[in-house]
Amino acid sequence: MTTFAIRQYGDPVLKQRTKEIEEIDGSVAKLVADMIETMYDAPGVGLAANQVGVQRRLFVYDIGTGPQAVINPRIVETSGEWTYEEGCLSVRGLSWPIVRPDAVHLVGLDLDGNEMSLEADTLEGRCFQHELDHLDGILLLERLDEDQRREALSILRARTLSLPAGDPDGLGGLLHQPS
Numbered sequence: 508m509t510t511f512a513i514r515q516y517g518d519p520v521l522k523q524r525t526k527e528i529e530e531i532d533g534s535v536a537k538l539v540a541d542m543i544e545t546m547y548d549a550p551g552v553g554l555a556a557n558q559v560g561v562q563r564r565l566f567v568y569d570i571g572t573g574p575q576a577v578i579n580p581r582i583v584e585t586s587g588e589w590t591y592e593e594g595c596l597s598v599r600g601l602s603w604p605i606v607r608p609d610a611v612h613l614v615g616l617d618l619d620g621n622e623m624s625l626e627a628d629t630l631e632g633r634c635f636q637h638e639l640d641h642l643d644g645i646l647l648l649e650r651l652d653e654d655q656r657r658e659a660l661s662i663l664r665a666r667t668l669s670l671p672a673g674d675p676d677g678l679g680g681l682l683h684q685p686s
């Protein structure tokens with residue numbers, strides 16, 4: 508298995524909406540295996556295909572119950588509200604309390620092409636929403652309130668200006684469970 512470099516904030520691939528997977532073949536299975544390896548290596552609890560530069564609608568996750576892949580995922584229902592300190596493997600070393608729906612109903616396909624229907628809340632529900640955002644070209648920065656966003660952008664700007672290129676983690680690896 509291979510691990511990928513995880514694309515970082517500023518990479519245009521993170522702002523593009525991914526395309527549906529039309530055929531689930533061996534190349535998709537290989538991609539999933541490599542993405543899972545990359546996620547564990549990071550480490551993180553979720554990883555979307557465009558975070559490794561692949562513009563396809565697919566993410567992997569493991570919130571402690573084993574690795575899973577969801578192909579062509581869609582959220583069909585949300586409810587409640589939950590504030591959680593959320594980080595991202597593509598915005599290293601930073602996290603913010605973000606309010607999102609608590610529970611979600613996610614549908615998609617597994618690697619055998621079978622339909623999946625998952626009801627999830629708290630960490631799993633958050634992970635699904637975060638990964639779906641990635642697949643739609645949305646980073647968590649766009650989920651911040653105005654003050655958080657202003658602060659975040661100034662930190663990220665200072666980071667790209669002053670840190671040596673070899674130190675993307677300049678502010679320290681603060682995150683417990685980025686995705």
Ligand code: ZN
Nearest residue numbers: 595596597686
């Ligand atoms: Zn992320």
